[in-house]
Amino acid sequence: MKVLKIVFYLFTFLGVSSFSYSQETAEEILEKSNEICKTISSIEYTIHQKGAPGKFGYGMPKIQATIIQKKDSCLDDIGFDKALIKATGIITENRNEKPFSFSYDGEDFMYQIGKKARQKSISGPTRNVTMGKLQQHLFMMRIFPFAEEDPYKMISGKGKVDINLITTEEKDGHPCNKIETSVTFKAPNGKELITKNIWWISELDCLPRAYSDGFIYKDITLKKINYPIPNSFFTLSNKNSNTDYLTGNEVENELTKANLLPIGKIPTQWSAKDQFGKTISSKQLQGKVVLLDFWGSWCTPCIQAMPDIQKLQDHYKHNPNVIIIGISAGERDKEAALKLFKEKGYNYTHIPNGDDIAKSNYKVKEYPSLYILDKHGKIASAEKGYHPNSFERWKTTIDKLIE
Structure with a gap:
């Protein structure tokens, strides 16, 4: 009899939880996450990007990294939104592991990719320079809503947007709402083209704990949020003989090498x-x-x-x-x-x-x-x-x- 009562109460609890969960729409959940992300001034998190062969045969590398960012509205966007950034980790492509680190302290962009590579610094960098030096996967590895002025802007303004709540899953020890967003474009011949993104949004703090665009998958672990960080922290190392400093024509030469x-x-x-x-x-x-x-x-x-x-x-x-x-x-x-x-x-x-x-x-x-x-x-x-x-x-x- 006690067992039956326990089962009854368990089902009652699950039923209430399910009912409560169903009251919040996907749009409302994503809007909450959007507003919470706007309140972030600084953040430290790790990502684990899983490697995959890719739908079209283009290999997806495995990336493990720690990323720290601090918003600064006075900065130009050189590819990291208006934020300072420091990232360190390992990228694995075709079983070849390469340690990497890069940072932007508001003045210099510094980077080092490979075990034996020298650290290099570029003063007054542009978006083209940072993208060219980091290349596609490292440039795109960060979680964009954490630093964007308009979080989740990648899913708006391009066409018809659909936001759907798929299910709940646990990520990083958090119960998460798995939300799929799709943007539908109209091709000249009348055909519809669709791009999709999937976000796992924590039910506890409304921040993302995983992300996929259908080609890559990233697990996200949050470490610290809204803590004071001096700008000097974002310089990889002090100016010394182990760093190559590039300006003017040297930057153009680096673009050519890239x-x-x-x-x-x-x-x-x-x-x-x-x-x-x-x-x-x-x-x-x-x-x-x-x-x-x-x-x-x-x-x-x-x-x-x-x-x-x-x-x-x-x-x-x-x-x-x-x-x-x-x-x-x-x-x-x-x-x-x-x-x-x-x-x-x-x-x-x-x-x-x-x-x-x-x-x-x-x-x-x-x-x-x-x-x-x-x-x-x-x-x-x-x-x-x-x-x-x-x-x-x-x-x-x-x-x-x-x-």
Whole structure:
């Protein structure tokens, strides 16, 4: 009889808990998390990013890192929002472990990747420099809502947004609401394109404890929140003989070493056929602002960037002085990129099998790599990887060049 009473009370408790849990919608949970994230002034957390082969064969490295950030509204955003940052950890790619550390103290960006690598420092860094030196996975590893002025902005303003509560799961010792957000884009051919993010939001403090975009998965462990940190903490080490300090032309040389042509350079001329067999050449593009996206159907970040590139095409389609071009390369199946481009309904210019242009003219070794050229054919912007908020940055650059 006592056992039956215990079972009855257990089911009653679970029923009440379930009823209470169902009263809060996914939108309300995410809005609570949004407001809590805004109150964060400083934070220390660890992430464990699981390695995976990737949907399109592009390997996802394993990353274990500790990240400390401090918001500062007076800072320029060099890729870490308006915040100071220090990160240390290990990245494992193809069973090759490399320790890394990087920081930004408001003046200098310092980094060190590899066991025998010297520490380097760049004064007055830009977003392109930090992205170029850290490359896609280290640049994108942090948890964006912790430092963003508008947390979760990656899921808003791009199209129709759906927010759904899937289930509850335990993460980092916390009961969490597993919430899936999806943004639906309309392609020119009428097809719908969807990007998804999954957040595990703690029921106890409304902060994220895990994240996935369908390609990567990150466990998050919070260590400290809102504690005083002096700005000097964010300098990796004192200025000494073990640090190389880079300024001016040396920074451009570092960009070149990072497989990006320097700003102001005019790449060598090229000619190729687009997806319709029409010849297009760099000479024909003189007098126009040109965005070149080097991508591959096997590259997950490339696929993630393409909806924003199509959005640029839609924005400038009535401006004859702006040309958007995707150049695919590295394809084992020569038809793979053409097939994917057609299936997704993209309608900007596509040059398939552009390996020669990528390697010989633009020295591309990593994907995606993206260049914006001015009307004289000079490189005005160069970057690798993809950030969810790239569209506005690209648009700002292009608008300045067509003034």
